[in-house]
Amino acid sequence: MSKPKVATDWMAGCAGCHMSLLDIDERILQVLELVDLRASPITDLKEADETGVDVGVLEGGINNTANEHQAKLMRSRCKYLVALGDCAVFGGVPAMRNFFTIEETLRRAYIETESTVDGFIPTDPELGVPTRVRAVQEVVPVDLHVPGCPPSADVIFHVLAELAQGRIPELKDENLHWH
């Protein structure tokens, strides 16, 4: 039996959840003995296999059409989707932007910042279009939410270890509580 395939991606996040994943330190060797890490933002391949993976992990919320595309892509290519970290689960820090209109935020970022001279809001059609910042579950169905900012390395190891052994991880007590 081949090892379960795992792919990760990040969207409107700070990469902190991936850093916390790396904080499992030498335990990554144990994990990689059990799973086949196919793609992630910090390895060579960036997108999950077209043929599909078993577990998809998404960090970060969705703040533009490009993120929407990433989330839908991952959802379509994985059997079990994990939302990793507060941004993916709740919207997180980027969601502060939701209390302002998109016009206000674009103007502030591209024109009004103190060091900007002759600023303009980019309109290139290839750029993702900003949207309200959303939790992953608002765009695609999520199978497991792992809250935390970031979730501690121990929590992430627990989740990966359980999934690697074919079990659904249960998050409670120290694995769930805010630290």
Added chain:
Amino acid sequence: MYKLKINGNEIEVPEGTTVLKAATLAGVEIPTLCDHPALEPYGGCRLCLVEIEGARTLQPACTLPVSNNMVIKTQTEKVKSARKFVLSMIFSERNHFCPYCQVSGSDCELQNAAYDEGMTHWPIQPNWQPYQMDASHPYFVLEHNRCILCRRCVRACAELVGNFTLGMEERGANTILVADLGVPLGSSSCISCGVCVQICPTGALIDRWSAYRGQEKDVNKTKTICIGCSIGCGIEVLHRDNNLIKINGDWDAEINGGVLCDVGRFIPLDEKRNRVVTPMVRKDGTLKAATWEEALSVVIDNFKPLVDKKDDEVAAIASTRLPADVLYYFKQIFSEKFDSGMITSTEEDRFTGALSEFSDKRGPFESKLSDLHDADTIMTIGLDLTKDHQVAGFFIKRLIPKGLQVIPVSYEAGGMDAFTSHSTVINQGKDLAFIQALDGAVLGDNIDALAEKTGLSSQEILELAKLLNTSEKLVFVYGTDFETKQKKETIQALLNLAEKVNAKLISPKGKANSLVAEQLRLNKSFKLNGHKAAYVALGDEEPSQTLIKKLEEIPFLAVQASFQSALTAKADVVLPVTTWLEQDGYYVTCDGQVQLAHKSLQAPVDVKSNKEVVLAIADLLKIILNPVWDKAIKLEKSVVEIG
């Protein structure tokens, strides 16, 4: 008694018990948010929904009274699913972001409830409507985004404090907490007692001083007594690494039941004074650091020659914030060894004036503060309970909606006026005339002449008299700070009136050990006249301008104080002592209850406790002290039963 079954277990509870209370008695936990043991049940949050056999829908346990043979189930799938749903709805209403909230981690009851249900996310998304933050209040912040509309603060402001500042405005999703008719808290009728802050289950009301400095799981808690005044409220001091973090009211304390005023809760955290950290001795005109040995020997060198002097050469004054035993040792040293006639307390009898003359004759005649809780009419005179002894004021204000009649008598409009229709403003210093007029009116005499002196109409006084005559549980809360030379006569008249109308008498007196100082007869007016040396046992009290001025010319001044002040600056010897937080001590409340205050913080290295200092002085003067302060304070008859 009713028999019921909770989760299969049978128990018996009295009629009228709510399902929630019955569950607690049976050892079954039902999650709640809007409920609080100190408040009347509200049934607003719906988190306590449980299954009642035979009921069509789930029922709120906090408000539902049990019925005989009721069968209650608290852990069914339906109940668990309802709890998750209620929490989902609450999360969706506002913006509950945990990552940067001061209470996230252990202090948020909403977060804890969600964790207890194993919730890992928001099943229902918020609508991203931004809510305001009101940071106008000097002591705390109101963050509407975190409010769950449980109304605990509104109910506490009404039921526990009786100030009725907080309320809810608008409906549905627009429901919002407001102060008065919608003004910033900082400009409202809020009296800064902070009971709302303590009772808030989330981070909606945040105390500025303790924010981010330590949560329940990080801090040490010491139960002790507030030394802010003579009521002696029970408090919990939260401290961490020897830093004062927060002061909470102790919900289990009998005297105050958890409520506190700003004097007890916030003022101690607003400490701007500098500590005296080392003994100091004046050399060549300036104060210089010295060892304890040196400083104490200078004190002894200056005081010892004055022992057994014929004329009064030594004056001594002690703060009523000092523990009872320290005051007794102080008295023994200066009153007995030095035979000084000029030994007194910093209150100088202002708040207990003349009271001992009455207790001498007739023994204890005052009642307990708790008698305020069952009164039907209360008259206050000679004090303002909205300024000092505020918690006594809370006891009174909060009963007004239940029908309590309150007659606040004062020289000008005061804080109680907004709550009662019997506000009585009399001419300055005319308390005696007023009491005599009331006395006469109670008997049906003509009181026109007396009424005129007070500035009130005879009709007004007649109506008050009628009120006194028709009340069954009458209480007079009085102070002795009358602006008249006829203090004794005024109190006598009040006592006579109380007897006539069968009224209980309560006087809050002054600071923490006001009654002890009075019982030790440390009650003279402080006047210097050719005195050679003065000893001021100041403790952590702030010396008044008049005291500093009186001590201007004294040849030798020794001060034991916690903080630097204009007084320590002109002293010849300064002895650093502990603050109220750094020492144990006995305090006797205004109504005679003896309480032990426990220290919570460790004083700086070179600082000694107030007790250690007076014991050291007694030792050097070869005085053998009698330690039995509790007998000493009962030697003279007190106005109220002690112990």
